[in-house]
Amino acid sequence: AQKVTQAQTEISVVEKEDVTLDCVYETRDTTYYLFWYKQPPSGELVFLIRRNSFDEQNEISGRYSWNFQKSTSSFNFTITASQVVDSAVYFCALSEGDTDKLIFGTGTRLQVFP
Amino acid sequence: DAGVTQSPTHLIKTRGQQVTLRCSPKSGHDTVSWYQQALGQGPQFIFQYYEEEERQRGNFPDRFSGHQFPNYSSELNVNALLLGDSALYLCASSPGTGGYTFGSGTRLTVV
Numbered sequence: 001a002q003k004v005t006q007a008q009t010e011i012s013v014v015e016k017e018d019v020t021l022d023c024v025y026e027t028r029d030t031t032y033y034l035f036w037y038k039q040p041p042s043g044e045l046v047f048l049i050r051r052n053s054f055d056e057q058n059e060i061s062g063r064y065s066w067n068f069q070k071s072t073s074s075f076n077f078t079i080t081a082s083q084v085v086d087s088a089v090y091f092c093a094l095s096e097g098d099t100d101k102l103i104f105g106t107g108t109r110l111q112v113f114p
Numbered sequence: 115d116a117g118v119t120q121s122p123t124h125l126i127k128t129r130g131q132q133v134t135l136r137c138s139p140k141s142g143h144d145t146v147s148w149y150q151q152a153l154g155q156g157p158q159f160i161f162q163y164y165e166e167e168e169r170q171r172g173n174f175p176d177r178f179s180g181h182q183f184p185n186y187s188s189e190l191n192v193n194a195l196l197l198g199d200s201a202l203y204l205c206a207s208s209p210g211t212g213g214y215t216f217g218s219g220t221r222l223t224v225v
Contacts, residue, residue, distance in 0.1 A: 004156075037216075043202055045157070045216035091156055100147065100208065101170055104156030 006105035023092030031097030118217035139207030
């Protein structure tokens with residue numbers, strides 16, 4: 001069965017701290033995609049990254065970085081030097097190779113205080 | 115370039131009524147998916163439309179139905195509304211190769 005677990009319900013940090021959001025997934029497929037989305041109070045889901053199951057290279061984009069480890073079925077997201085504008089709910093999601101359906105975790109609410 | 119547009123933004127309905135939500139996909143996108151997001155939860159997949167046909171469906175009852183028009187826009191219909199249908203309904207469009215773009219959603223409240 002497909003499942004995405006985000007064990008951290010809420011994280012609070014002070015601006016400029018680094019923060020890591022955890023994501024653990026379950027799938028029986030060998031071909032799948034992993035995503036991270038940001039949901040600000042406006043409600044729109046903002047796409048951050050898509051990674052396929054055959055590409056375990058870590059990725060860095062500005063202050064954002066992602067650590068994909070198939071051995072532990074994890075796809076963690078780190079924000080370096082957090083800013084108040086990073087405050088939002090962050091969702092990890094999974095889609096299997098033969099479907100476009102996204103399976104979302106329950107989200108992690110990040111609050112960054114000045 | 116407009117992204118995904120959903121209307122209305124907010125809606126209040128009475129239990130037992132019917133509701134129609136609308137979605138205009140991003141330019142160049144031909145696939146539309148609908149998600150239901152209850153308060154404090156992650157979005158749940160309802161169904162996906164491509165070439166005016168329902169291509170995939172999640173675990174939602176038949177009270178939830180949809181339609182896609184030739185211009186790729188889509189509607190989500192929910193009949194016999196229940197209190198539990200209160201949620202944010204999100205529309206996502208894609209060009210068929212992943213890369214979903216989400217709208218801001220319609221907040222439905224059933225009273």
